[in-house]
Amino acid sequence: MPSWNIEEWRRPGPTPAQRKADLWIGIGVAAVAVLNLFLSRSVGMLHTDDAPARAEQIAWAVATTLPLAWRRQRPDAVALIMSALFIGGQVRGAQEQQVTTYALYAAIYTLGAWGPVRRRARTLRLGIIAAMFGWLTVAFLTQWDEIHGESFEGASGELPVLWSLVFNNYFVNVIFFGSVYLVGDAAWQAARRLNTVESQAAELRAAQAAEAERAVIRERVRIARELHDVVAHHVSVMGIQASACRRALDKDPARARTALTAIEEGARTAVDELRRMLGALRASGATAEAATSGVDRIPQIAESAREAGLTVHSAVFGDPVPLPDSVSQTAYRIVQEAVTNALKHAHARTLDIRVRYLSGLVEVDVTDDGRGTSDKPEKSGGMGIIGMRERVAVHDGELESGPRPGGGYRVRARLPFTPVLSMAGESR
Structure with missing residues (x-):
């Protein structure tokens, strides 16, 4: 498991493809918000005595949604700006409600899922949510007299009308902001787990590559050792026998023939040893081990040394x-x-x-x-x-x-x- 603290993990920033996608999303959401603004104006949903001009309404709709184009590059700033503009648009009475609400949801979610500093992202989200509930409370208090004076035609009377209205608004907002907080955290946790798995996989691949390299080196050393052991002994004996043959060639032909015979046998034995060793190297496991020489052949070494004159x-x-x-x-x-x-x-x-x-x-x-x-x-x-x-x-x-x-x-x-x-x- 990684040794770093979960709170210290930084999610890698968005890729170029993700930044490009965010740009088009921001532009698209802003266009949809403007379109919905005209639809709302057409049915009179935003008509009040002190409603701002159409240009200002368009400006509020664009300003509240377009920052989504930078939501993963600057999640902290985008969430703060969009939250402030969302409240400001409602204060002015020029807020397009439907699309901008979902845009605010996306901004807070992105802050939870992509915030670079975990503790700061948590604090900012809680602050934004507290500000939203504070604004909701202020809105109720400033309009309390108007709400209290309305008749609410069609009310069933099963529950108090005013308190039902208050509870409904708070309840819906608790679900709204609670879900966006939890979903953002879940996305961040999923990204962290994925990053952990990828890091462990990369470490495993590196360890496997290092072990494979060590295995190659060990095999090279083993082959070098086998070649040395197989060739050096027989060649040394052959060299000594050749020297004895040279000295005895003229004075003692019989001894020279014996030395030449020993050289011939040594060469044949060396070739056999090499073939046996190469067969063992091509084999694996028990097959390779079985093809090698053992203690039962030590007497042959002794006999070879005797033939060399020792x-x-x-x-x-x-x-x-x-x-x-x-x-x-x-x-x-x-x-x-x-x-x-x-x-x-x-x-x-x-x-x-x-x-x-x-x-x-x-x-x-x-x-x-x-x-x-x-x-x-x-x-x-x-x-x-x-x-x-x-x-x-x-x-x-x-x-x-x-x-x-x-x-x-x-x-x-x-x-x-x-x-x-x-x-x-x-x-x-």
């Missing part, structure tokens, strides 16, 4: 349990990236890869005996450590990475997870 120790501690696909993939990628960094940056000779299954937690631990510099990947523009941190953060896990006190480098990640129920467990 001494690798790999072990699993605890009772292996089924992991959610996303957690299993994250554990695999962290081990893969840690091994890649050891090959590319640490110049390690020995690797120790451990997977621990704890209560509601899986931990992967990769250590090496290399140079142990934690800033090399970032300085070279790599995204390895950054990618690992992002992956672990998604699962609210913990990541430790840095040089070991005795030399070498360690990467350890702890990933909490909710145990995956077996089919038998789900059926019970």
